[in-house]
Amino acid sequence: IEEEHFDLIVCSYNLKKDQDGYYLYDQLKNSHALPLTTAFIFISADTSSELVHSIIELQPDDFLAKPFSVKDLDKRLSRVLKRKRALLPIYELMDKDDFIRALDAIEEFLTRPEHAEFFPLALKTKGELLLACDRAKDAKEFYFAIINVQPFTWAKLGLVNALIKLDEDEEAEKLILQLAFKPDSQLVAYDLLCGLHVKQQDFESALEAVLMAAEISPRNLRRHRMAINLSRL
Secondary structure, three states: OOOOOEEEEEOOOOOOOOOOHHHHHHHHHHHHOOOOOOOEEEEEEEOOOHHHHHHHHOOOEEEEOOOOOOOOOOHHHHHHHHHHOOOOHHHHOOOOOOOHHEEEEEEEEHOHHHHHHHHHHHHHHHHHHHHHOOOHHHHHHHHHHHHHHHHHHHHHHHHHHHHOOOOHHHHHHHHHHHHOOOOHHHHHHHHHHHHHHHHOOHHHHEEEEEEEEHOOOOOHHHHHHHHHHHHHH
């Protein structure tokens, strides 16, 4: 993966090795070895709550549960690759950390009606780029506008990040606590709460938050390391 570019990677979640698909994908993402231009899809016969939490946490481009037909596979792969191709120039700029030009490109993308089916993903990407460009105030206004139309979880999580960057910690914490009760945002909410408490140097509360996240997703080694460091503090 580091030496050659792939348009698509299909990976079994339950690899028959010492480390499974979760560790592989987590390692690839955190070492920045997996470019945004590459689509990554998990397949598994397991649909346990732990796996569902892991998929929500890792956010691969898609997840396909076994058994599936060739027709199902073709449909899902075609959809993912079409989505990647549509935003390819933007992803290429983001992979180069050229966030300002990527933001300009996503703005232009959103003005073209022929891209309407990709607007939800493009809007999510725009919010991430506003934060990456250190435009927290603009990001806050953007996320509020999205939430007023439809309360997407990704928009609420983005708003939390914008509020934290703007040092509006009290409002950020209120929203985090709301998100902690929703299954699709619980893990990220606890991570954000941990980060917020670390920022405030409240290490005991930060430890409590990271331990709750680790209980939900025990495979995440970085959280366990964070818990050890917070325990020492």
